[in-house]
Amino acid sequence: MTRRKRMLDQLEEDIRDHIERETQDNIDRGMSPEEARFASLRKFGNVARVKEQTYEVWSIAWLEQFVQDVRYGTRNLGRNPSLTIAAVLAIALGVGMNVGIFSVLNGLALRLLPIPRAQEVLSVNQTLRFQGRGNRDIHNNEGYFSWSEYRDYRDHNDVFSGVAAYEPYVEATLAGGNVGQILGTAASCNYFDVLEESPSLGRGFAATECSSAGTGPVVVLSDSMWRTQFRADPAVIGKPIVLNRTAYTVIGVAPPGFTGTEPIPSAFWVPVTMDKALEPGEDRLANDNMSWLAMLGRKRSGVTIHQVEADLYVVARRIDQHYSGRTTSLSIHTARFFSSPEERKFLIPVSSVILAAFALVLLIACANVMNLLLARASVRQKEIALRLSLGASRGRLVRQLLTESLLLSLAGGILGSLIACWSFVRLTQFITSHLPGDFPPVSINVAPDLHVLIYALLLAVCTSFAFGLVPALQSTRSDLISSMKGDSAAATSGKRRGRFMLNALVGSQVAVCMVLLLAAGLLLRGLYYAQTADPGFEIKGVATTFLELDQQGYDQQRATQFMNGFVERLRGLPGVTEVAQAECAPLSHDFSADHFTLPGRPDDIPIEYNHVTPSYFSLIGIPIVRGRNFTSAEAHDASGVIVTESTARRLWPGQDPLGQWLRDSSEHVHTVIGVARDAQVSHLGESTSNYLYYPLGPEDDTRSFVLVRYATGFGDVAKSTRTAAHSIDPNLSIEVVRLEDYLEAWRAPSRIVAGLSGTLGVLALLLCSIGVYGMVSYSVNRSVREIGIRLALGADKASVLRHVLWQSMRPVLIGGTIGVLLCAMVSGVLSSMMFGIGAHDPVTFVFVPFFLFGIASAATFVPARRAMYVDPVVALRCE
C-alpha cells in the first residue's frame, strides 16, 4: 500500500507538469499562451477522469467505490425520509413474511436433529426394485429396513461408530394413565448410545435386553411424559408400568428436550425385541422381508459420505443375493426430521407452493418500491444528467443507484427479518398449541439459524435488484441537454416507454394480487363449505368410540365376547336410541379400499369399502333405496354387498344393480343385494366416488368403531358408555368422542391454509392498492401540462376525469384478466381443500375480480379527481 500512496501522491503534480510542458511546446510552436494552454488541455483530455482512472488502477476500486456509494446513498436516502420509510416498510413486510415462512420450513426440513454432533448422524433409506415378481411387506415407510437387514448393516460396516434402528409411532395405551393413545418408539438397544443422548435419570438399554425376541420388558420415558404422568417422581425408576397390557420396568428418563428423531415427539422407548408384545398380531422381528425399522448411523470421524455409500452398498449387494431379482439402492443423507425420500417427495412440492405464494407478496412489494423509485428518478433527472455530463460513466451511475437500492432492501430486510423471527416463533407456538385435539403435537424449532440468515440475505439482495435495476437503467438513459434545461416534458422523450413501464408494473401487481386473492377466496369458500356442509347423513347426536381390542391384549374370541356384552349394555342405556358397529366411522380418516373386477370387463376398479352392522344405515340416516339391508345373520364373509347409488350407476349403467356380481382382489365373488343413498362418508365433499358396504362379523370385533345415537346430552352418554365398558373390563382404555368432532380434522387444515392465504391476500390487496394509487397520482402529476392544454382547449372536467380514469384502469383491467387466467391454470393444486366445490368455483371467480376492480377504481379515483382541479393557467405557466 505504501507504493500506491507514493505513486498517487505525486499524480496531481505529474499531470500539472505534463500540461505545462505541452503548453510550453505549443508556445514554442508559435501559439499565444492562452491558445497554447487550451490546446494542451484539449490534448490531455478530462483531468478528473484521468485521475479517477489512475486511482482505480491502484485501489480495489469496486470496494472503494462501494464505500463511497454507500456514503452517498445514505445521505441521499436521509434527505428523502418519507420515501425511504415507505420503501423500507414495504420491503420489511415482504421480506419479513418470506423469512418467517422459510424459518418454519427450515425447522421442518433443513434443521439437523437436536442431538449432540448431529452433523455426523446419517439417515439411511433403501429403495427395492424387483425384476419380475417380487414383493415386500411394508409397515410405515417403504424405505425402512427389516430387523435382519439392520443387523447386517450394523455388523458389517467400517464407516459407522454405531448404527441404531427404530420403529417410530408405536401406538400404546398406558394403563391407569389419563391420556388416550400415546406414541412411542421401539428402538434397538444401542439407540441412546448412537444418538449420544444418555438418560438424565436411570440408564438406557443394555445390549442383553435386545438379545432375542421377547427379551427386555423395560422402558425409557420421555421427560414430558415423566412430568405429566408421574409428577416428575424420581422413584418411578425400577417401578413397572403397563403399556398395551404388558408390564415394563421403567429404567430411565430421557434428557429434557430429547423427543426422538421424528417430528412427532416420542413418549417412551422400549427395546425393539418387545415389538410383538407391544403390537400383537404381526411378528415383524422374524420377518426378513418387512420394511419397518428406520436406520440412523453415526459416522466415524474423517469418513466421507461417499465412503459410507461404497461401504454400505457392499452389504446391500450381499443381502440382494438372498432374493433373486432384487436390487437395493440406498439413499444416505444427513439425518433431519423428514429425511426419508418418501417424506421429501411430499414436502418439497408443498413447500414450493407455499414459498411461491409468499414470494408473490414480495413481488408486489417490489413493484411498489420500484414505482416509488421511478417517481423519484424523474425528480432526480437533473442531478443524474449533470453527473453524466461531467463524465461519469453510465455503468458507474447504475452501480451507485443500485447501491442505494441495496441499502434500502438491506434496511428493510433486517427490519423484516427481526420482526419475522420474533413473531413466527410465537405464531408457530400459537398454531401448534391450538391444533384440534387429535392432532399430534409437532415439535418444530423455528428459531433462526444460519440457513435462515443466508436466505434473508439472498432475498434482500435479489429484492434490491428486482426493484432497483429497472429504475436505475431508466433514469440514466436520459437526454442530457433537455434535462439540464429543466424541461421535464421534453426530457421524457422516453415518455412512452416510461408510461409503458409504469403500466406494466401496475398490471403485473394487479395480476399477482388477483392470483393471491382468488386463491384465498377459493380456500375460504372451501372452508365455509367444510363448516356448513351437509355430509348427506345425520352427523349430529352420535357418539363414537374406536376400540382396538387386539392392541389391548384381546384375541378374537374374547373381543367378540366383549363386544356382544358392550353393545347389549349400550342398547339398554337410557337415552340411547341405536347402536351400530363399523370398521370405519364416517369421515374418521380411516379408509379401506380394494380392486374389483366385473364380469366382461378387463380393468381393475378401485372401490372403497366398509364393514357395517345392519343398524349402521338407520343410525347415521342413510336409507337403503333399493333391495334390502343386511341381516344380523350375515357375517364378514357373506357374499351379499350393498353399493351406493352412484357406484351402481357407474358400474352397471342402465341396468338393475340388484343381483349383479363383482369379484374382489382375492377372487371372492360378491352379489349386490341392496343400494344405499350417496353420502360423504369417506371424504368430506365427495359423495359420488365408488363405495360399497360389506356386513360386519366377529372377525372385525378386534378392531372397530362403535357408534351410539343418543337423544340426551353427550356428556351423560359418554360417561355411561365408559362405565359400560369398564363394567366388563375395568382396565380397558376407552375414549368417547362426538362423530361431529371428526369434521374438525377435515376443517383444521383448510382453516390454517385459508387463514394463511387470507392474510396474504389482504396484504397483497393493501400493497396493490397503494401501488395503483401511487401510479395514478404520479402520472397525473406528470401530465399536468397535457391536462392543462385539454382544459384550455375546452374539455370539460368530467371528460378529463374519464380520460385519466380510463388511462389508469386499462393496465388494471389487463393485469386483472391475466391474473384470473393464471389462477384458473394453477388453482387445481387447491382442489383437495375445496371439498367438491371445484377449483374453478364460479362464485369466487366472479366475486373476487369485481371486488379487486372495485378497490382498484377507488384507488384510482382519489388521485384522478385531482386532475379535474388542474388550473390550465397555472399548469401552462409553470414551465
Place this chain on the structure above:
Amino acid sequence: MSTNEEQGRIELLQGTLDLLILRTLQLGPLHGHAIAKAIEFRSDEVLQVEQGSLYPALHRLIKRKWISAEEGISENNRHAKFYALTTQGRRQLRVETNKWEKLAAAIAQILRPAGQEEP
C-alpha cells in the same frame, strides 16, 4: 469524448497503449510528457494518444512491475518522474511484440483478398 477532429489520425486500439509505452521505454528512461511525444513522433503523428490516458496506463504497468518510476532531473533542470523498463518488463515486451505481430499478420491475411479485388 475524443477530440478526433483531425483527418488521418487513428485512435489507439484498446490495450495497445501498454505495448507502445514498453517499446518507447526500451530506448531508455523517459518522463510522461516525453513518452507521449515519442509515441506521436515515432508514428509520424498518425497515432493519436489522448495524453491523459497515458497516466492510468503507466500506473497499471508499475503495478504489474513491468516498469519502475524514479525521481530525476529533466533536461530543463526540473524535477520529474522518470519511467524505466524493468527486467520483467523487457521480457513482457518481447512477448507482447510477438503477440502483436501475429495478430497484425493474421488481420492482414484476412483483409488482403478484399483489397486485391479493387484495382
